[in-house]
Amino acid sequence: MQTLxxxxxxxxxKLYEGNESSPILYTFENVPTVKFEEGYxxxxxxxxxxxQLPVLRVPIANTNMFIKE
Numbered sequence: 001m002q003t004l005x006x007x008x009x010x011x012x013x014k015l016y017e018g019n020e021s022s023p024i025l026y027t028f029e030n031v032p033t034v035k036f037e038e039g040y041x042x043x044x045x046x047x048x049x050x051x052q053l054p055v056l057r058v059p060i061a062n063t064n065m066f067i068k069e
Contacts, residue, residue, distance in 0.1 A: 004041060004058060004065045006034045013043050015058065020066075028055055034065070042063055 031044040043056040
């Protein structure tokens with residue numbers, strides 16, 4: 001089970017291989033939101049033109065998501 005941590009203060013996301021003490025698979029900065037879509041979490045990132053683009057989709061079935069402030 002992988003773990004996705006969305007920090008609303010720093011606008012960053014980290015995806016861990018397991019729990020938060022396991023290796024980090026991906027790190028994203030400038031993330032305004034993480035969307036809940038049908039069957040997956042979608043990480044949205046802002047580009048230089050302030051356009052929001054999806055950069056990662058992970059299945060809800062094997063991902064724990066934590067929202068931190």
